Amino acid sequence: MAIILFDDNARNTLLPLTYTRPVADLRIGILTIAEKWAKYLNSDFSFLTEAYLQAKFPLNIQDDNIFINGSVCPDETVVEAVNNLKSGEALRYNNTLIAVKLNDVYAANFGPLAKYSNETAYNNELVILTHPEDIFRKNDTELRKDFKLLTKGRKSAKLSSTNTIIGTEFFAEEGAQAECCSFSTINGPIYLAAHTEVWEGTNIRGPFALCEYSQIKMGTKIYGATTIGPYCRIGGEVNNAVVWGYSSKGHEGYLGNAVVGEWCNLGADTNNSNLKNNYGEVKLWDYPSQTMRNTGLQFCGLIMADHAKCGINTMFNTGSVVGVSANVFGGGYPPNYIPDFSWGGADGFVEYGFDKMMETTEKAIARRPHRKFDDAEKAILTKVYELTKPYRG
Structure with missing residues (x-):
């Protein structure tokens, strides 16, 4: 079948x-x-x-x-x-x-x-799943379901005695490492996949999942419901975010009520707002209608597609959407919608040169020895570049 x-x-x-x-x-x-x-x-x-x-x-x-x-x-x-x-x-x-x-x-x-x-x-x-915000909004439910699915009938590996584990819904695969960290499962389960590392001084509240070969840096603060996909490196403060894989938020800064795709990099002290000053409902850019769509949510932060990057001290407004392979940098708040393959910041955007973008992407993927920037990957980005061209500028 x-x-x-x-x-x-x-x-x-x-x-x-x-x-x-x-x-x-x-x-x-x-x-x-x-x-x-x-x-x-x-x-x-x-x-x-x-x-x-x-x-x-x-x-x-x-x-x-x-x-x-x-x-x-x-x-x-x-x-x-x-x-x-x-x-x-x-x-x-x-x-x-x-x-x-x-x-x-x-x-x-x-x-x-x-x-x-x-x-x-x-x-x-x-x-x-209907809209991008459904991913972080429904992540709590799916974390609990997946935790039961993956751990049923199994016994967790033991972590170092230097860690503090509060509650019982904790599971570590063989090869997971942590020292001098606190894990609280009072509000939901915590899952550490094989070959993961949680560095000293980190505090994590469930529900939370850390997928294979990912690292949490020293002193990181993570709140549920958060998922860190494979081969990521995460630091700072994270709340109710889903980072898919091969992406880095290696430094201080806040990421909340957010979805971050693969091969993304958030520069040091990047922050996203997840709550409007007037406590109003957040709108997000909607691709089918090419307009802002009301999410009905009071808390909604950043939606960032694959291969997007931002420089140090980037500040994202509440309800920001960053397209595929966008490169954001500079002072001030960039607009809430940053088109795919755009290059710039609050002072304006130009098209990210295709050859330059492909060169950067190849270098980024080469840092992961088990992944290759092959013809299939190149063809996908080439097609997405063509599909999104009318929306730039």
Whole structure:
């Protein structure tokens, strides 16, 4: 049985985060959505996504296939409903197609907007990602679910006795290291993956997850619900943020109610505001409508797409969206929306030269010996550069 995770319209409303990946490759909780489904269903997976992404995220259709909406985060109840589908049957939540089981003939013509004669309504609550802020807003729920999924029936490795662990919902994989730190699980679980390091003097409150090969620097303060993806280095103060992987916030500064993509770098003393002075609801830039959209949230900080960077002392306004490969620097507050492949700051932006951007990206990725800036990665950035050109300037 092939598990195929498909993109629907959520792909557009989740931009700019989904310019460089399928929806199911978004990380929320501890795992990506695709990894969650793989764990629950004990199966490999592939993606049905934009054509320019398929080389990196291939599609694998077999004789029997279950198409699953990539914006849906699984739980035991919905997994049972999906497992019970027979060929030609579909599962729908309100107007959203959750899953459909198809043989290879019908699978070749699958579309996310298709209607099926044999549909079952799913009436239980679901975690579905629709907008970028949903990632940090629903991260608490997903952290708790993933913690149970990954630690069920297992015993935590022991950390050094120099640490203080408050509460019982703490789990460290073999190879996780920490010295002279405090971990409080009173408000939620804490998970340290293999080969992670938490340096001296760090204080962490759950729910929290630190993914493989990431480091937390000395004296860092982290509040839940926060996820640090693989191969990151984090310092300063972090609250309810999701940093996907291969990104650095290595110095002092505040990051809160935020999502930071892969290969990002936040310069020393970068801060984002997450609350307006008038305590009003925060608006975010909306790619489909090309206007500001009301989030309905009082706390909403920074949304930063892959390969974006900012210089030292950068100050982001409440509700800032930074596009793919944007480079932000200089004094003052830059605008709340910084288009993809832009270069500049509060005094204005120009287009980030494509060749210069590609050279920087290749150098950044070369710092991780197990990753390569291959033709598939280059083709994705080239296409995103073309797609976003009308929005610059």
